[in-house]
Amino acid sequence: MIIVIDALNRHKFPKLLDEMFKLRARVFGDRLGWDVNIVNGRERDHFDDLDPAYVIGLDDDGDVVSCVRALQTTGPHMLADVFSAILDGEPPIRSATIWESTRFCVDTKRLARGTGRNTVSYATCELMLGSLEYAQASGITDIITVIDPLMDRVLKRSDNAPYDYVGKIADMGKVPALAALLDCTDERITRLRNFAGIHHDVFVAEDEIAAAENFDSAAENNATPRVCADLAQYCDDQISTAATEKEKYAALRLRAALADRIRSGSGMRA
Amino acid sequence: MHKLPGVYLDYDLFDLGALPDASEDFVGFLFNIREKFGLDDVAYAGMNPINGSVFGHVTYGDAWKMHYVEHGFHRIDPTLQKARRSIAPVDWSRLERDQDFRRVFDDARDFGIHDQGLTIPVRGPYGDIGGLSVTSSLSRTEWNKLKSDVIVGLQSVAVHVHDMVIRSDSLSNLLKTPNLSQREIEVLQWISAGKSQQDIADILTISNRTVEVHLRSARHKLYALTTAQAVGRAISMGLIYPG
Numbered sequence: 001m002i003i004v005i006d007a008l009n010r011h012k013f014p015k016l017l018d019e020m021f022k023l024r025a026r027v028f029g030d031r032l033g034w035d036v037n038i039v040n041g042r043e044r045d046h047f048d049d050l051d052p053a054y055v056i057g058l059d060d061d062g063d064v065v066s067c068v069r070a071l072q073t074t075g076p077h078m079l080a081d082v083f084s085a086i087l088d089g090e091p092p093i094r095s096a097t098i099w100e101s102t103r104f105c106v107d108t109k110r111l112a113r114g115t116g117r118n119t120v121s122y123a124t125c126e127l128m129l130g131s132l133e134y135a136q137a138s139g140i141t142d143i144i145t146v147i148d149p150l151m152d153r154v155l156k157r158s159d160n161a162p163y164d165y166v167g168k169i170a171d172m173g174k175v176p177a178l179a180a181l182l183d184c185t186d187e188r189i190t191r192l193r194n195f196a197g198i199h200h201d202v203f204v205a206e207d208e209i210a211a212a213e214n215f216d217s218a219a220e221n222n223a224t225p226r227v228c229a230d231l232a233q234y235c236d237d238q239i240s241t242a243a244t245e246k247e248k249y250a251a252l253r254l255r256a257a258l259a260d261r262i263r264s265g266s267g268m269r270a
Numbered sequence: 271m272h273k274l275p276g277v278y279l280d281y282d283l284f285d286l287g288a289l290p291d292a293s294e295d296f297v298g299f300l301f302n303i304r305e306k307f308g309l310d311d312v313a314y315a316g317m318n319p320i321n322g323s324v325f326g327h328v329t330y331g332d333a334w335k336m337h338y339v340e341h342g343f344h345r346i347d348p349t350l351q352k353a354r355r356s357i358a359p360v361d362w363s364r365l366e367r368d369q370d371f372r373r374v375f376d377d378a379r380d381f382g383i384h385d386q387g388l389t390i391p392v393r394g395p396y397g398d399i400g401g402l403s404v405t406s407s408l409s410r411t412e413w414n415k416l417k418s419d420v421i422v423g424l425q426s427v428a429v430h431v432h433d434m435v436i437r438s439d440s441l442s443n444l445l446k447t448p449n450l451s452q453r454e455i456e457v458l459q460w461i462s463a464g465k466s467q468q469d470i471a472d473i474l475t476i477s478n479r480t481v482e483v484h485l486r487s488a489r490h491k492l493y494a495l496t497t498a499q500a501v502g503r504a505i506s507m508g509l510i511y512p513g
Contacts (some may be wrong), residue, residue, distance in 0.1 A: 006358070007356060008353075051355045053356070067321070074490070075394060075395060076395065090453070093487040095490050097425050134358070137358075138358035138359055139390075139422040139425035140425070163477050164479065216271060243401075244493070
């Protein structure tokens with residue numbers, strides 16, 4: 001499942017964003033050894049203060065398993081600044097219809113190998129699909145993305161090879177980084193969908209995820225019998241009134257999570 | 271390679287940068303956008319951070335403009351204050367129907383202005399920000415169809431009008447010098463020598479689409495909507511030789 005979080009809705013998803021910054025610290029700091037700033041186990045830089053959009057992948061339990069960050073190339077962005085070594089002193093590309101994508105990563109520890117749901121390959125393809133479709137719907141025709149050679153190979157293996165590269169390969173700590181170009185066309189999206197065997201809408205309704213996030217904290221803070229009964233009733237209502245398979249699935253998942261909270265709540269009272 | 275949408279060729283919008291005194295006719299440009307894209311109204315608002323000046327140009331009628339300013343709606347209008355913090359175009363259905371939204375749009379309705387619309391946020395390299403807002407009274411289905419048809423073109427004109435407005439502000443004149451890469455100059459030089467995009471791709475051994483990317487970036491930096499304009503300006507600035 002893919003969710004897009006930006007300055008307009010991020011107040012609803014503090015936990016998902018925190019998980020995302022922790023994932024970035026594990027990937028770019030610990031695993032790849034990039035020269036990034038990690039505070040308190042979270043990787044952030046000043047581009048995160050510029051209201052970027054994050055495309056985030058969640059597994060079936062609703063945990064963050066992948067993420068990528070998008071910025072407009074007309075405004076401040078990484079290739080114009082910290083990644084300028086890639087451009088070898090040349091000024092960056094700027095265009096109304098080109099976005100820059102950075103910090104693409106997938107949680108290889110949490111996810112299984114192989115293919116099918118909740119695997120590294122599936123999560124990678126799902127995130128790429130989510131980014132391409134979000135950009136395309138926004139009137140963006142091309143994405144310039146800063147990646148390492150490993151991700152470059154992953155893109156090629158997924159029938160999603162960049163159509164070209166800009167600048168040169170530059171050192172970013174232990175590994176080199178490069179800037180690749182991807183078109184946001186129906187042709188590329190179809191190729192990627194066929195490769196991954198993903199034929200459904202990858203985006204999840206924002207309200208479902210926000211509800212899950214709120215219920216999680218409500219249950220943790222105050223698991224009184226009254227609240228639990230109300231929540232259980234809410235879930236049953238959601239399940240019986242679900243209009244689509246996806247809604248029903250989300251409601252069932254919520255009730256499963258909630259059942260766990262009710263048990264731990266009564267345990268504490270005993 | 272895939273053909274890029276011909277946004278620059280399909281819309282014969284006149285080019286603001288080509289006007290002798292561009293600041294005179296921002297509103298004319300917005301009316302032009304309204305006609306070309308089949309919209310109800312078009313509005314631009316932007317801010318230059320260098321001196322804090324705020325600019326607004328709209329196709330709305332005078333009565334609504336006066337009412338809007340008198341009530342200080344620009345300070346609470348969520349299509350300005352909230353939408354500009356997104357990187358993607360914001361359909362107004364995404365904005366929360368909170369107190370600020372209702373204050374602006376309850377009044378707007380009395381002036382015949384709909385709350386169905388879209389704001390395209392623009393960010394410039396120097397912290398300058400702006401937004402192009404458009405409204406439509408089409409049915410929801412027709413509106414969604416129109417949006418997907420015109421979104422690429424709207425992105426381009428939004429950034430174009432923003433750049434022209436910010437550039438017209440004399441204090442930002444210092445920032446006008448276009449910063450073209452060697453590749454962008456090379457591509458323009460070959461265009462002026464009469465080569466096609468495919469010729470240039472073959473000469474430089476890059477893909478046709480990459481040539482297009484450099485060309486679009488060059489047009490943007492030269493404030494040009496068309497390639498011919500970009501070549502003309504590059505020649506006049508001494509960036510390339512006449513072909």
